[in-house]
Amino acid sequence: MLKERWIWIAGGAVLVILMGSLLFHGKKKAPEPTPPGRSSAQELFNKAMNLKKNSEWAKAKDAYQLIITQYPDYEGVETVSKELEELNMQMITTNIQCPKAIVHKVEPGDSLAKIAKKYETTVELIKKRNNLSSDTIRVGQPLSIYLANFNMLVDKSQNILILKDADQVVKVYSVSTGANNSTPVGDFKITTKLVDPVWFKSGAIIPPESPQNVLGSRWMGFDLAGYGIHGTIDPDQIGQQVTAGCVRMRNAEVEELYDILPIGTKVTIID
Numbered sequence: 001m002l003k004e005r006w007i008w009i010a011g012g013a014v015l016v017i018l019m020g021s022l023l024f025h026g027k028k029k030a031p032e033p034t035p036p037g038r039s040s041a042q043e044l045f046n047k048a049m050n051l052k053k054n055s056e057w058a059k060a061k062d063a064y065q066l067i068i069t070q071y072p073d074y075e076g077v078e079t080v081s082k083e084l085e086e087l088n089m090q091m092i093t094t095n096i097q098c099p100k101a102i103v104h105k106v107e108p109g110d111s112l113a114k115i116a117k118k119y120e121t122t123v124e125l126i127k128k129r130n131n132l133s134s135d136t137i138r139v140g141q142p143l144s145i146y147l148a149n150f151n152m153l154v155d156k157s158q159n160i161l162i163l164k165d166a167d168q169v170v171k172v173y174s175v176s177t178g179a180n181n182s183t184p185v186g187d188f189k190i191t192t193k194l195v196d197p198v199w200f201k202s203g204a205i206i207p208p209e210s211p212q213n214v215l216g217s218r219w220m221g222f223d224l225a226g227y228g229i230h231g232t233i234d235p236d237q238i239g240q241q242v243t244a245g246c247v248r249m250r251n252a253e254v255e256e257l258y259d260i261l262p263i264g265t266k267v268t269i270i271d
Helices: 003-028 041-053 056-069 077-093 111-119 123-129 251-260
Strands: 101-105 142-146 149-155 160-165 170-175 186-195 198-199 204-206 220-221 228-230 242-245 266-271
Touching: 041 056, 041 077, 041 204, 056 077, 077 123, 077 142, 077 170, 077 251, 123 142, 123 251, 204 220, 228 251, 228 266
Parallel strands: 149 266
Antiparallel strands: 101 142, 149 160, 160 170, 186 220, 186 266, 198 204, 220 228
């Protein structure tokens, strides 16, 4: 009896130990506490949304960027990235106060083309920022000008185009690049810009209204003959390596870039 009782007690002790071990390992690890003076990702996101709602664009942008740099594993980081991209484009294309905007007062002899050339921007962007429906301007009229140093990086391995202002990422686009690695790598510049381009294919002239015109609604040609960035008639193929060597985008997105990128914009393409 004594021996059996001892076995029961020992077995009970082992059972208690095993149950305690299972409870310990099965318990979900508590989240790391937020360091003193540092807001949580959700708090920063809520703050950014409120700032954006109150038109405090620059501060909202800083809050979004802080989430991305400090909390890259935040479950809502994709939403944050999209919000930041949308905010970046709003700050570029709408007449709101931001650090990179200045006011130009129209002088005698000014035209939108002359002003755009002076500030290395585009007529389309000046018109967007100032809600102009025509090219007509008057002496003394204040115009909001966005000062930018736009450049682009195309990554063929990921089929993405990154729009940057100097070193800062503005927006990331999904694109198509060349089949059989036919898109050239290197540094290029935009030298031509066309609306509803004609496609010259092996001697044939395919007008913009033709359903066979693969160039879509916009063309931005490089300083390398035959290559450039253009729209598409087949948006379902975006994200694939299917072109003859050009960079292909959705029409709405290439139109967005067309309006803000001046002639001379640098394009870097990498494998």
